Amino acid sequence: MAKRHQQLVTEHLNSTDTLSAELRALPNKSTSFASTQAAWRFYKNDRVTLTKLHEPLLIAAHKGIATQCNQYALCVHDWSRLNYRKHDSKLDKYQITHETDVGYDLQSSLILSDQTGQPLAPVAQRLVTANGSYATYQGNDLSETVENHLDEVTHCIGKLEQQNFVKPLVHIIDREVDSVGHMRQWEANNYWWLTRSKKTPSVEFQGQSMPCTQVAEALSFEKKRQVDYHGKLQWQWVAETPIRITRHAKPSQKKQKKPSVPGEPIDARLVVSRILSNEGEILAEWLLMTNVMAV
Numbered sequence: 001m002a003k004r005h006q007q008l009v010t011e012h013l014n015s016t017d018t019l020s021a022e023l024r025a026l027p028n029k030s031t032s033f034a035s036t037q038a039a040w041r042f043y044k045n046d047r048v049t050l051t052k053l054h055e056p057l058l059i060a061a062h063k064g065i066a067t068q069c070n071q072y073a074l075c076v077h078d079w080s081r082l083n084y085r086k087h088d089s090k091l092d093k094y095q096i097t098h099e100t101d102v103g104y105d106l107q108s109s110l111i112l113s114d115q116t117g118q119p120l121a122p123v124a125q126r127l128v129t130a131n132g133s134y135a136t137y138q139g140n141d142l143s144e145t146v147e148n149h150l151d152e153v154t155h156c157i158g159k160l161e162q163q164n165f166v167k168p169l170v171h172i173i174d175r176e177v178d179s180v181g182h183m184r185q186w187e188a189n190n191y192w193w194l195t196r197s198k199k200t201p202s203v204e205f206q207g208q209s210m211p212c213t214q215v216a217e218a219l220s221f222e223k224k225r226q227v228d229y230h231g232k233l234q235w236q237w238v239a240e241t242p243i244r245i246t247r248h249a250k251p252s253q254k255k256q257k258k259p260s261v262p263g264e265p266i267d268a269r270l271v272v273s274r275i276l277s278n279e280g281e282i283l284a285e286w287l288l289m290t291n292v293m294a295v
Contacts, residue, residue, distance in 0.1 A: 054136040057121050058163065061111050064120030066166045071295065072192065074112040075123065075160065075169045077153050079176075082106055094130035104129055107149070109156060114170075123163075124156050150182050157191055168192055170292055178289075181249030184263045187291065194290035203270065203289075204244040212287045215241065216272045229275050229283060240271040245289070269293060 065073040084093050084103040093103050109124035126135040132144040133152075137159040147155065157171050171186070175196040186193050197212050205215045219239035226233045244267055248260035271288040 049141060050134060050136045051139075054125075058123060061121035061123045062163070062165060064113070065111065068113040068115065068118075068120060069167045070115050071167065072114045072170045072292070073120075073165055073167045074114050074117075074172055075109055075157075076112060076172045077107065077109045077156065078174060079149060080106045080108065092129040092131050094128075107152065107156070109160065114167075123160055126152060126156065150177055150179055153177065154182055154185055157186070158189070161189070161191065170194055170290075179249070180245055180247055180263070180266070181251065181261060183245065183266055183291075184249065187264070187266055192290075192292050194288060194292065197270070197287040197289045199287065202247055203268075204246050204265075205241065205270075209246070212270060212289075215243065215270055216285070216287065219272060221272070221274065227275065234275050234277060234283060237274045237276055238271065240269055243268055243270045243289070266291065267293075 081096055081101065082104040083101065084090050085100055087093070090103075095102050096105055105128040107124075107126040107128075108122060110122050111120040112118065113120060124135070124137050126133055126137075128146055132142050133146050134142060135156075137156060146152075153173065157169075160169060170192040172194045173196075175198050177195050178198045178201060180201075183193065183195075199213045200211050202209045202211055203215060205218070216239070219241055221237040221239040224236045224238050227236050244265045246265045248262050250260050268289050268291050271290065273286045273288065274282055275284040277283055
């Protein structure tokens with residue numbers, strides 16, 4: 001088993017097209033089909049579990065965080081839709097949204113260095129199928145319970161925090177998770193987080209409630225660095241300020257109407273990053289909220 005696993009890892013180590021990143025049979029007397037059969041027998045073996053396969057990646061994450069992170073380890077969570085609409089042999093695919101969006105939903109968590117931004121190791125993955133979900137951090141291989149993205153990533157964060165990495169994790173998630181209810185859950189568990197905010201939600205700034213975009217207009221920006229924006233060098237400007245998140249949580253209304261839920265205020269920072277042209281035109285803007293105060 002160990003030798004076969006080592007060979008499969010080696011078969012992944014090859015120079016190839018970025019759009020064709022699957023494993024390649026090693027040069028030897030065996031045919032490529034024989035390698036495919038051997039891989040299938042390995043993955044079909046009951047002793048080969050997702051948690052076992054994932055162990056070397058967690059070990060790499062622990063080593064990478066210890067040697068390549070300074071204050072924090074950045075943990076990026078995101079989702080990908082794997083479209084297999086034309087693959088009739090895949091019997092566990094499902095319709096994710098519209099009729100041509102058929103396949104699987106994949107959630108991945110990747111550790112980055114807080115010094116260079118370079119990836120260190122993927123530390124969690126979850127694949128949703130028509131039958132349920134598979135995850136590297138759950139006990140059973142298949143879970144028939146499929147939670148929504150925000151609940152599932154909160155569960156994933158809890159599992160990763162149990163790893164007790166040598167540096168604290170900062171969980172970075174796109175604006176899909178601009179959910180004050182989940183932020184309050186993370187606060188209660190002392191998790192560090194950073195999310196991209198939507199423009200309209202209100203926050204408390206200097207004693208007044210206003211949308212994040214209005215807060216951004218009241219800030220003084222500092223010229224930071226030149227960045228490549230659509231093939232041209234433009235300047236990045238950054239501003240930040242303390243804020244409080246006091247609004248009520250609004251649970252998902254998809255299945256049934258639910259009342260808003262009040263909660264404890266959250267002390268956070270609003271960080272606004274802008275790309276400006278030489279004429280001062282705003283070419284791009286990011287509104288970021290985080291509970292990380294010391295950097």
